Amino acid sequence: MEVGIVSYGAYIPRFRITPIEIGRVWGQDGKAMAKGLYINSKSVPSPDEDVVTIAIAAARSMMRRVDIDPADIGALYVGSESHPYAVKPSGTVVAEAIEASPLISVADLEFACKAGTAGMQAVMGQVGSGMIRYGVAIGADTSQGAPGDALEYSASAGGAAFLIGSENIIARINSTLSYTTDTPDFWRREGQPYPSHGGRFTGEPAYFKHVGEAAKMMMERMGTSPADYNHVIFHQPNGKFPQRMAKMLGFTDEQLSRGLLPPMIGNTYSGAVPLGLASVLDTASPGDRILMVAYGSGAGSDAFDITVTDTIRHFNLAAAPTVASMLENTREIDYATYAKYRGKILMKG
Amino acid sequence: MPVARFWRDIPSRYNLYGSRCGSCGKIYFPTRHICPECRRSSIGRMESYRLSGKGKVYSYSVVHEAPPQLAVLKPYVVAIVEMDEGVRVTGQLVDVDAEKIDIGMRVEAVLRKIGDEGPSGVIHYGFKFAPVPD
Amino acid sequence: MMMREVAVIGIGITKFGELWDYSFRQIGIQAGLEAVYDANLSGSEIDAMYVGNMSSGRFIDQHHVGALIADYSGMASNHIPSTRIEAAGASGSLALHQGVMAVASGTHDIVVVGGAEKMTDVSEEASNFILNSAADQQWESLMGATFASLHAMIACRYIREGYATREQIAQVAVKNHLHGSLNPKAQFQKPIRLETVLRASMVAEPLTMFDCSPISDGAAAVVLCPMEMAHEYTDKPIKVLGIGQASDTLALYQRDDICTFPATKVAAQKAYEMAGLEPRDIDVVEVNDDYTISELLALEDLGFYQRGEAGKAVEFGETEIGGSLPVNTSGGLKARGNPIGATGVAQIVEIVTQLRGDAERRQVKEAEIGMAHNVGGTGSTVAVTILGVA
Numbered sequence: 001m002e003v004g005i006v007s008y009g010a011y012i013p014r015f016r017i018t019p020i021e022i023g024r025v026w027g028q029d030g031k032a033m034a035k036g037l038y039i040n041s042k043s044v045p046s047p048d049e050d051v052v053t054i055a056i057a058a059a060r061s062m063m064r065r066v067d068i069d070p071a072d073i074g075a076l077y078v079g080s081e082s083h084p085y086a087v088k089p090s091g092t093v094v095a096e097a098i099e100a101s102p103l104i105s106v107a108d109l110e111f112a113c114k115a116g117t118a119g120m121q122a123v124m125g126q127v128g129s130g131m132i133r134y135g136v137a138i139g140a141d142t143s144q145g146a147p148g149d150a151l152e153y154s155a156s157a158g159g160a161a162f163l164i165g166s167e168n169i170i171a172r173i174n175s176t177l178s179y180t181t182d183t184p185d186f187w188r189r190e191g192q193p194y195p196s197h198g199g200r201f202t203g204e205p206a207y208f209k210h211v212g213e214a215a216k217m218m219m220e221r222m223g224t225s226p227a228d229y230n231h232v233i234f235h236q237p238n239g240k241f242p243q244r245m246a247k248m249l250g251f252t253d254e255q256l257s258r259g260l261l262p263p264m265i266g267n268t269y270s271g272a273v274p275l276g277l278a279s280v281l282d283t284a285s286p287g288d289r290i291l292m293v294a295y296g297s298g299a300g301s302d303a304f305d306i307t308v309t310d311t312i313r314h315f316n317l318a319a320a321p322t323v324a325s326m327l328e329n330t331r332e333i334d335y336a337t338y339a340k341y342r343g344k345i346l347m348k349g
Numbered sequence: 350m351p352v353a354r355f356w357r358d359i360p361s362r363y364n365l366y367g368s369r370c371g372s373c374g375k376i377y378f379p380t381r382h383i384c385p386e387c388r389r390s391s392i393g394r395m396e397s398y399r400l401s402g403k404g405k406v407y408s409y410s411v412v413h414e415a416p417p418q419l420a421v422l423k424p425y426v427v428a429i430v431e432m433d434e435g436v437r438v439t440g441q442l443v444d445v446d447a448e449k450i451d452i453g454m455r456v457e458a459v460l461r462k463i464g465d466e467g468p469s470g471v472i473h474y475g476f477k478f479a480p481v482p483d
Numbered sequence: 484m485m486m487r488e489v490a491v492i493g494i495g496i497t498k499f500g501e502l503w504d505y506s507f508r509q510i511g512i513q514a515g516l517e518a519v520y521d522a523n524l525s526g527s528e529i530d531a532m533y534v535g536n537m538s539s540g541r542f543i544d545q546h547h548v549g550a551l552i553a554d555y556s557g558m559a560s561n562h563i564p565s566t567r568i569e570a571a572g573a574s575g576s577l578a579l580h581q582g583v584m585a586v587a588s589g590t591h592d593i594v595v596v597g598g599a600e601k602m603t604d605v606s607e608e609a610s611n612f613i614l615n616s617a618a619d620q621q622w623e624s625l626m627g628a629t630f631a632s633l634h635a636m637i638a639c640r641y642i643r644e645g646y647a648t649r650e651q652i653a654q655v656a657v658k659n660h661l662h663g664s665l666n667p668k669a670q671f672q673k674p675i676r677l678e679t680v681l682r683a684s685m686v687a688e689p690l691t692m693f694d695c696s697p698i699s700d701g702a703a704a705v706v707l708c709p710m711e712m713a714h715e716y717t718d719k720p721i722k723v724l725g726i727g728q729a730s731d732t733l734a735l736y737q738r739d740d741i742c743t744f745p746a747t748k749v750a751a752q753k754a755y756e757m758a759g760l761e762p763r764d765i766d767v768v769e770v771n772d773d774y775t776i777s778e779l780l781a782l783e784d785l786g787f788y789q790r791g792e793a794g795k796a797v798e799f800g801e802t803e804i805g806g807s808l809p810v811n812t813s814g815g816l817k818a819r820g821n822p823i824g825a826t827g828v829a830q831i832v833e834i835v836t837q838l839r840g841d842a843e844r845r846q847v848k849e850a851e852i853g854m855a856h857n858v859g860g861t862g863s864t865v866a867v868t869i870l871g872v873a
Binding site: 358361366367378379389407408409410411412413414415416417419422424425427428429439441446452459463475 | 511535608611612615622623625626627628629632635636637639640643684685686687688690719734737741806814
């Protein structure tokens with residue numbers, strides 16, 4: 001059975017802060033930071049936004065673009081590392097908000113930055129086996145870097161939702177595979193507000209090894225080479241890592257550019273690869289082939305080989321905001337406002 | 350607020366479910382069990398009705414003094430929104446600069462956090478309104 | 484029509500303001516005793532008590548204030564009935580109306596009506612939060628609408644419709660502070676300038692701090708009896724000529740037009756009919772200026788001005804003492820203060836003072852008929868009372 005994307009929706013909060021502004025506060029060279037990370041600004045959620053509201057905004061956009069009965073959705077998974085509750089699912093709120101409950105399997109997933117794509121795989125299995133007609137996989141985060149930490153220049157917010165099914169597919173998922181090892185490059189212990197990381201250890205043995213291996217194994221499995229793809233989307237903790245990865249594997253900047261969002265919005269963690277895919281699909285043409293490789297610290301990579309179908313011609317993209325429109329409608333804030341919005345100021349109890 | 354009091358209203362809070370009088374057709378938000386126009390003849394005939402979420406600003410105010418729970422949002426905008434169905438609803442306006450708001454501005458419902466019961470309490474989600482992108 | 488005519492034979496009121504030295508029960512008793520002395524009663528004649536109070540349960544964690552006031556006024560030993568009445572800002576007037584109806588019906592002869600609120604025993608934030616509950620808690624307050632912002636939305640729409648200018652709305656505060664400066668019981672006793680109102684810190688645009696009535700402690704009380712007995716107690720009985728009460732939707736947004744309070748119109752019509760009077764017969768009026776904009780709505784809904792004319796009337800000084808219709812000679816809720824449950828009774832105390840000719844520096848000349856207009860929430864409960872020289 002063919003399984004693929006029937007619809008999708010994206011959401012990026014409106015506020016932005018620049019590395020220059022962050023550097024100004026911490027006595028660091030923000031300009032150099034921006035250049036080194038290839039991040040010119042990052043998205044910041046409003047105080048009334050969290051993973052649940054971002055997931056809902058994305059899921060509602062996804063639903064607006066197609067005419068399907070929400071009761072036909074049999075599973076919904078929200079992948080995030082910043083779920084607002086430690087215990088109590090984000091997904092139940094999302095399911096209720098799109099009126100897909102109560103006959104639905106819901107769970108929250110966590111695998112650092114690849115929980116969203118892990119959800120896609122879980123849903124694909126259920127659709128492919130005939131267990132459910134449609135399933136929803138969402139990747140969303142409102143990640144925090146500790147004040148002054150290098151992560152603060154990149155950790156941002158956003159998410160995208162994908163409706164997976166076997167009818168009216170706008171993008172067929174030809175294959176998916178995962179490459180997983182126990183590699184502690186980045187983590188957050190229970191109860192800790194900010195994550196910790198292994199510094200430069202997050203590069204070669206972690207990101208590059210897993211993304212590179214998963215990409216190579218996928219191309220090997222599909223009998224493809226970089227030239228066969230119109231677009232490539234790699235996990236994007238910053239703008240530089242995916243550029244380097246692309247170069248190492250033999251992809252061009254042109255193949256990478258459509259799905260590369262960190263220069264404008266920073267690292268949306270579980271939202272990163274899903275948003276990159278949404279951005280690519282927003283302007284995709286029938287026949288376009290996409291290689292997508294997510295990465296989650298800890299560590300693992302999910303690779304997807306995708307082909308855009310003719311059905312995308314009839315897809316009602318205009319029914320919801322495109323990624324490009326959300327990159328335009330922005331408002332820049334200063335660090336003080338950012339600190340207030342992100343709960344970094346100690347308030348009176 | 351006790352958990353149940355909020356939970357009970359989730360259909361109205363998330364998806365703007367109100368009531369439609371089966372007798373005269375008038376729409377209300379939130380749910381009513383008696384139509385103030387039809388009274389007795391409406392009893393048992395009030396139907397659940399979902400608003401589209403689209404409407405326009407009827408009146409608004411930028412709020413500078415607010416309860417501590419809303420302090421982080423100050424100044425924020427509160428508005429009475431006239432829904433396309435004719436019924437009005439009160440809610441906050443988000444993702445808009447105060448100087449750009451005007452009576453008649455097109456808005457649509459979005460879902461946001463509208464409060465919580467403290468750092469260890471439940472989070473309340475509900476509708477607010479955002480400008481409709483051009 | 485009332486079965487028996489009713490008279491006000493005694494009045495009492497505390498200073499309004501931040502009464503740090505006094506508890507709820509102390510202010511309640513002080514106002515009550517003053518009214519009882521004023522009516523030349525010993526106390527044993529009292530048949531019943533009604534107490535207007537909005538939220539003692541949240542302001543001082545004390546419900547059951549009917550019994551509390553009966554007890555500490557020494558009435559509990561007589562076991563007279565004492566009843567607490569709540570209708571947010573209209574609590575005091577509703578208590579008065581209950582007392583009037585009890586006397587009119589022949590149920591009781593001598594009735595003490597009190598109104599009291601102690602608002603400063605909680606923080607300002609808590610106090611404002613409690614006031615928000617006069618609106619629809621679930622569908623207004625929880626959505627972020629403060630009580631001030633609801634009135635700000637009325638003002639926004641009122642200005643947009645061209646009914647008044649921002650300056651005319653602000654002028655209400657200037658006028659009421661001027662009146663307050665003539666009232667020794669008022670919370671604020673200094674005149675202010677228009678610029679002061681306009682430039683004060685913003686509460687909910689376009690309303691500033693000076694467009695809003697303050698948080699106040701205070702109590703007021705009146706003594707009622709059948710008109711036929713009034714001369715036994717006082718040389719200057721004031722007759723209750725008409726009362727009217729009306730309701731509207733709890734939430735402001737449920738109204739078709741937010742620039743008018745239909746409940747004010749209905750309550751006023753009932754009171755005018757009972758009294759056999761018209762707006763032009765009223766010599767002095769206390770209206771519910773919890774916010775400056777509210778006074779303009781009241782003046783139009785009570786029939787004194789056509790819609791869009793009240794703002795001009797205030798601007799031209801018609802509503803000042805010495806003008807054609809003096810409004811809020813006490814300083815109103817704005818300057819006299821607004822201890823919620825006490826306000827409706829305080830309005831009656833002011834009208835009685837005016838009709839007796841005892842208002843000294845703020846006396847309205849030849850005042851024979853006066854009106855009080857009291858609102859709970861955003862026009863959700865309205866009570867109108869017309870009084871006249873007997």
